[in-house]
Amino acid sequence: MISALQQQYIGFLNTPQLVFNSDEFPYSNFQLTEVKKNLPKDFKMPDSIRLGQRMEVLMEAALSSHRYQILSKNLQIIAEKQTLGELDFIVNDLTLKKTIHLEMVYKFYFYRPELTGNWIDKIIGPNAKDKLRFKLNKMSSHQFPILYRPETTSYLKSLNLKAEDLMQQISFKAQIYLPLNHKINEVEILKDPIQGFYFRVEELEFFNKKDFSFYIPHKNDWVSAPILESIKTDSFSVFYKKISAALKEQRSCIFWVFESDIKVQRHFATWW
Known part of the structure; x- marks a missing residue:
């Protein structure tokens, strides 16, 4: 019998990513490949953490393969005792020989055809908040630019890195649900x-x-x-x-x- 954690891991790996064109979001999709399909036997999920944090732990497990080298996870950028933000992952892609600042998102969304705007404006969380448009704006205006803040330089230096040498990518996995009787081709x-x-x-x-x-x-x-x-x-x-x-x-x-x-x-x- 497959454990619940293994089922969650398989579900995480199989969840599709949202795809945006460059006008909708300026950062490209991270392609997670050559990963181990089974969790390590000694894998432990921390207790009492939010679902989003659990997804980060599963991403860390997925990145722990021969292709990727995790240099940093949840790197908090602090200045004058204030947390300016956090970099989800910094990884070396040993196949492409590139270092990547990776931000990851896992969301459950409803498609609301009655809302105005393009498809991004019609995607909203199950509890009628957590809008996709707001999430993308926040990531492009705050989350990704943290890498280039002066306060981040010393953190990167400790990893022997410079901001300009890093590629910035996103893994935006999501499950989307439609209104009853709404046709998928619409x-x-x-x-x-x-x-x-x-x-x-x-x-x-x-x-x-x-x-x-x-x-x-x-x-x-x-x-x-x-x-x-x-x-x-x-x-x-x-x-x-x-x-x-x-x-x-x-x-x-x-x-x-x-x-x-x-x-x-x-x-x-x-x-x-």
Whole structure:
């Protein structure tokens, strides 16, 4: 049986990246290749850390291969007792013989066709905040420029590096969910990140069919692909009671749907 951590790691590796053209975002995508598909036997996930931090730990595991050399992780830039920011990773790509300042993001998003603007303006977090546009603006105006701040020079010097010698790239992994009945071919984004649909509580009746069973994964397992092995699924009535309680607390969450133990779907339920 594959462990939950290994399932999360596989899910992390298999999550597609968002792709932006140069007008939308000026930094290129980092291509994670030649990685180990299995976590080390002695791998430990720190306790009580946020989901985003867990993704950073999984990225570190992915980078721990013969191709990459991690020079720095979560390098905090501090000046006059104030933290100016943090550089997620500095890595050597031994194949390309380049040193990379890598920023990484892992997000769950809804596509909201009713919003104005281009596709970036229509991508927003499951709890009706955390806009993709805001995230990209913050990264391009603050996060990436930290590398070139005078205060960063001494930190880079300790690694025998200069800012101008580093390539800056992003790994922006995301799962995107569409409104119920929205056609995928009507969405102006790459199809790979689309994982399923999002449902308001009144729309969940769509699943009230005898062939369906349900499971609400722990948040740490949101990154994992749905699996039936070793989990106890619920009938619709039990599932509906559980999911309704979460939504009343204004907590959107992922759920897995199993149809006749063969077809598996991953969707989101939302409170708003």
